[in-house]
Amino acid sequence: MNMDKKDFYIESPPVPKRTRMQELQHVFAQNRLALLGLLIFILFFCCAVTGLFLTSGSSPVCDPSMVRLQEKLRPPLARPNLESLKPREIPALGIYLMGTDDLGRDVFSRMLQGAWVSLTVGFVAVGISVLIGIFMGGIAGYFGQKHFRMDHILFTLCLVLGTGLIIINSYVVGTVLLSICSAYIFYSLSGRNRFKKKDLSFWKAILRRNTISVDTLIMRIVDIMLCFPSFFLILTVVALLPASIYNIMIVIGLTSWMGTTRFVRAEFLSLREQDFVAAARALGLGNFRIIFRHIMPNAVAPVLVSATIGIASAILTEAGLSFLGFGVPPPHATWGNILSNGKNFIFDAPWLTFIPGIAILIVVLSFNLFGEGLRDVLNPKLRERH
């Protein structure tokens, strides 16, 4: 009997009683607000996807740009006046679920169309910023102690200058500079191992001098980016570029990666010194594999949290831009420009302000709640307490 019990112990190693999924469920069950956020998010996602199918194509089920001037500013749940409408102008649901705007367009279908815009702007912008953030932060954290040498800097200057000169139409000098660059790349790739340290001449020694570490460079770039007031910068760039939804996504993404970079760098700096990384290196794994298989999964938690909250703020930024008139160009509907059109009729048709406003509020709130819940879930200190 005693032996049996011992065998039993040996067979089952001392693992945690609950799997990670169960832990997750447990912590989320404790945090009801986060669960609510997740549910709303899933609902919003489904709405946006169905909205995309219902409102796009040549003859959509709910046409967001169908103008019915005789039916303008009808309140929500109003029945359409069937005599005055052509058959194809009658809304698909039979009633104006959320009323109509000043051109008689169905607000419900415009909201459906706008949901997809908000969703894609949030996800694509945050995707861009997270990619840049992980890339820059990873390099700064993992390769941070490496230094740029003088020749690297000269070479980059040559490259930039050459490209610039070609762009402003001075082809000869530009081509010369670019060819110097490519010659140097060839030279340094082929001759890397041939030169020993001792036979370096004076000029080569200067070329090989360390100047600035990778970490310093990247963190200074982050500092520079942080100096710009973000909404003002986004506004400037969006106003100068031609209006399109892709520009907005890219600009929001390009101006919000600094936080992620800092998180990732900090995580990488601490993880790089851990024993499991040393073990992986002792096994002879390459840098690439160590970064992506061993360090990244451990560093992803804070990124995930900040990305979730970043989506919320990207949606808010897009709505703000649309509100100021720099958003997605009409006739495409977004929640921001429904609201900004509706504000002129705020006393006659309050639903034009309140429906998109409350929709933005709920979606952003759900992302924020879910993000904070995620922070609690991924925080091991809090997990042990429960």
Add this chain to the structure above:
Amino acid sequence: MLSFIGRSVVQKTVTLFFVSIVSFLIIHLAPGKPSQVDPLNPKFTPEVVERFRKEFHLDKPLYVQYVYFYQDLFTGKTISWKDNQSVLKKIWERFLNSLPLFVVGTLITWTLSFPIGIRSAIFRGGIYDRSTTFLSYLLISIPGFFFAYVLIIFVVTHFHVPVIGMETFGIGDAPAAYLFMDRIWHLLLPSVLSATGGIAVLSRYVRSQMLEVEGQEYIRTARAKGLPAEQVHYKHALRNALLPFVTMFGLILPGLIGGSVIIESIFSWPGMGRMAYEAILARDYPVILTVNFVSAVLVLAGTFISDLLYLVVDPRIRL
């Protein structure tokens, strides 16, 4: 200490230099020319455009334009392309308009969020804590422009006071007390709006700081000594929890100019944000670049001040 100051001044100057280059490039490499803002305007004949380009050095290469621009900026000679007024004077006027908004907003933020945060940390897990948590998420998530309209409707229909603009139009020769109240009413809504987000974030931060300190050993000791609860909370815990907030005084500096484009344009408040917005619409590059430069200076000065305050407040930190 002196070496730290010297090093960070040098570093920040270099950063500022690169910021000036980047912002200049962003503005000038973007498609579209300022001389093409209004192509349908019959006054914009090719000769006028040519004169305009010559006047503002737009026909020179970019680096020459850069030197010209910052030379003008530092000698205070920059003029707006739109109305030929001195940019620095314009910014100063608008800044004086934005200042009351900023001061009142910051005061509201800091006076409200500390009591809220401290109370919800002391009664953590209770109904008060949970409701303020939810409320602060709500305030973070609400789009400012939507909230502004809700508040405007509420105030206008319930209190019958005017709220748009800086003062009631044509109020001229009213009694002083009336003028004062008018100003207050106009100031109230925009500053409350600009404070909402700040209150939500700051009170959460106060709460988490307090919670962290309350978990420390010396708090347990203080409690074990039999000290009254108020003394433990407000003397032992709060003093240590306040440390990070001293440094945040430096970080509110950029708010002076970043301001709120959206709120100022809703309330047609003639402040910095609105001026920047109008400058963007008119492609008034000198104004845009100057606002950008000044705000970068403020950000750098803010971080510098907060580093210094850290040094002064926390003797453990040696930079």
